Amino acid sequence: MKTLRILTLALPCILTCALTVSGQQRSQAGVVQELHNGPKNIGEVSKTFNNPMGRGADPFIIKHNGLYYRVWSNGRGFRVSESRFLTRAERIAQAWIAPKEGPGAHHLWAPEIHPINGKWYIYAAGADRNIGSYSNQRTFVLEADSPFGPYENKGVVYTGDDPTHETENRWAIDMTVLELNGKLYGIWSGWEYGADHHNVSQMLYIAEMENPWTVKGTRVLLAKPELKWEKGDHIQLLEGPQVLKHGKDVFILYSTRGSWTIYYKMGQLRLKRGADPLDPNSWVKSSQPVFKGTETVYGVGHASMTTSPDDKEYWIYYHSKGAKDGGWSNRIVFMQKFDFDKAGNPVFGEPKGRGPMLRPSGEYKIELSDFKKQ
DSSP states (O other), rough: OOEEEEEEOOOOOOIISOOOOEEEEEEEHOOEEEESSSSGGGGOSSSEEEEEEESSSSOOEEEHHHHHHEEEOOSEEEEEEEESSSOOSSSEEEEOOSSSSSTEEEEEEEEEEETTTTTTEEEEEESSSSSSSSSTTTTEEOOOOOOTTTOOEEEEEEOOTTTTTTOOOOOOEEEEEETTEEEEEEEEEEEOOOTOSSOOOOOEEEEEEETTTTEEEEEEEEOOOOOOGGOOSSSOOEEEEEEEEEEEEEEEEEEEOOTTTTTTTTEEEEEEETTOSSGGGGGGOSSSSSSOSSSSEEEEEEEEEEOTTTSSSSSEEEEEOOOOOGGGGGGGEEEEEEEEEETEEEESSSOOOOOEEOOOOOOOHHHHHHHHHH
């Protein structure tokens, strides 16, 4: 069996088209709804699915104990789904409802869900007040005993340069976590300066975590936009870091260029084996983008990765633009297979874009067995 550990979506059609919940479930966190959205008879079981999966952005998925969990923003809160399948959800819940004020009250961005030490955590960016811009974005953390919630808000993660006194906290979005050698690390996209600055470069930072919501020590600048293909917009940025483990190798896949443009693409950092992840020199940056758009797929990024239900295939979820213009308003989500080369690097190939595709290995067999048990 191939091994792949993913610390990484929210499939938008699974997220934005098919999931209608009752008023009770909109207002009560943790109430689980069975979707019953699979084939109605054995003749409807298909070997293919259609891309795109639906509308949405910043897709995130994690596989845990053979089940897939997705989290996404829906207005003033987060929903979480659970499924045996990559191509459809089976259960859904309104996991958390945003407060009227305080951490996460406004501008909810890019949630991720992670099981850590028997608990479930949602990391997301948000603002405690609406100041007419996005310069007040910070990362906050939610904790629950169940992936569906209800969640307790553990507050804002300190992502500045003075962890002892926690003064002048810094702008931070897209936090993910890396568990390595018994330690926990937070990785995020942040600003060098405080909230009084606008349109400044976004860097990737890393810090060891004392617990899932508290940094231990000072943040470390991991990577900055410096290569030609990482530049070109009115701001230079690296964002959407995702951890990919494959065998003994650890990667951070990140997105660069403006997510509102057709030039959005992905780069890669690879950790030298046995090296300290807090040392920037331990990470080797790819000299070229590892995943980029085509003439028919307009910009790709903020992807996450997982394996098929039988662990025989690797799959990437990514979002792109539905049209060349439209900024953030027309993003859609796709998924496709990828593999690794002889040097151990992931090979994503070209984005396939729209059209039918064979389902992830093992899905067809699971659905057939459901009907044979009846």
